[in-house]
Amino acid sequence: MKIAVCIRHVPTREWQPRVDDSGRALREQDASYEMNEPDAYALEEALRLREKHSGEVVVCTAGPSRAAQVLREALARGADRAIHVEDDRLVSISTDSFVVAGALADALRDERFDLLLTGLQSDDQGAAQTGVILAERLGLPHATIVMDVQVGDGALRVKRELEGGWFQWVALPLPALLTIQSGINQLRYATLKGIMAAKKKEIRKVTPASLAAPRLAIVTLDVPRKTKKTEIISGTPGDAATQLVRKLKEDARVLA
């Protein structure tokens, strides 16, 4: 099976985004980056499917040159080769899923993958769209929020997560695209041997001929407005603990 995994390069969760003077862009100078979390699970699922059914795992990211970091990490975890759709605009906040999915579709179309995996949503944009739009651009069926993948003869049977603890199995023909939910498997991490082996693997660069026009425009960026009055308890850990316990007993009356 020839499997593609789309991986987005995102600022780490600890990073506190700050808005620049334009009010429409971010100051990213102090950010460090990582693999988007569900995409790591998508990669792991692809590696497991390759172990079971043999074939090839190709990882792909669209973004500036620094985004190659997630490709090197994926190669170290066991992916066979990588495609880097290189353009500074491709992970910028003002670039929407249409633009990214269009660029990914152009880069991946001729490879004729049997299966494409993406994460269900990005930690930065949270658009939850890129995978599904990519499937449509490639003319493929899709399933979202997938928690189990079974491969049969030219077909898939996948377990989709529904709301509130419900699930559903769905069968679909190959080729297909799946958006993977975190927790579908247990992740493996790169070994020293994997890191060494990755140095010899190919990262093919693709420069998109043109990018689609964005369908969305950022008007402003802002920090969220507080809606509830939280009583902040301060002091040393010991003081804060004393105050909290007293308030829970006397004011909130939730402790005896």
Added chain:
Amino acid sequence: MILVIAEQRQGTLHRASWEAVAAAHELAGEDAVEALVLGSRVSGAAAELSQAAVAAVHVVDHELLDPYTPDGYVEALMQAIGALKPTGVVLPHTYQARDFVPKLAARLDCPLIADCVGIVRGGKPAFRRQIFQGKLVAEVSPEGRFPYLVSIQIGAYRGDSAKRAAGAAPIKALNAVIDPSVIREKPEPPFREARQAVDLSQAERIVAVGRGIKGKEHIALAERLATVLGAQLAASRPICDNGWLPMERQIGSSGQTVAPKLYVALGISGAIQHVVGMKGARTIVAINKDPDAPIFDVADYGIIGDLFELVPAIISELEKA
């Protein structure tokens, strides 16, 4: 005209559909709002929807729309949107919407603003949505082609505040031609995993741990706090994904919904998918080292600090008493 696409299951309207109606009223202002429901045998859902202050309820009733498939829904909606020509389309951001709306937007080649929490009306509409896991709010406007599609975060609008009309709105049948061969997905009936051993919905007190707990070996610390508080232990999704606690202890949109008297969130950032499962708690305590963590928006009491210093201090305070 603003068109609300309602969601129904087995003919019963999903309550988030009313939230989408409320958002559509706000977006439309003086403009007309109409609603659409699709599926098979959905007259009950259509009748309920006709109580809303909408100019019409359109019904696409087709046997190939039950069960739901993204291919079937997109096929039917392309025809419905082509016939009704709305300027904007509003849907609730449910898991089903996540599954087919981006495909619909791609097929229409129209903008989709997903998971919105608010509307900014002016010359050109704009929508507020959370980015960076709720650390920032972006105001976004659709560009280019019509209609634009907007999905509304669950709970962002109150369904019971949606305007109702004195008389029922007219219900109009819309025809859709669906070739069975366009539907590639074959869904099986929804199911739940085997009955869960812990029912957190009945717990009076809950101590919930998030990724701030750092490692499996530290879960014991939270467990000690839970014991002295007489509380159940629960977790955010990543803790269960990592296998540090069983899935049945997960709180949130894909886990359990709880409403205890006391909910103590340790090292949980407060992502919306977590908050929907616990915001009904009477008293919420948040302990987080990040003063900007969104969990402080829903907390009654907050302590900004390191949980590894604070939790032992709280345990010894409780043991003193």
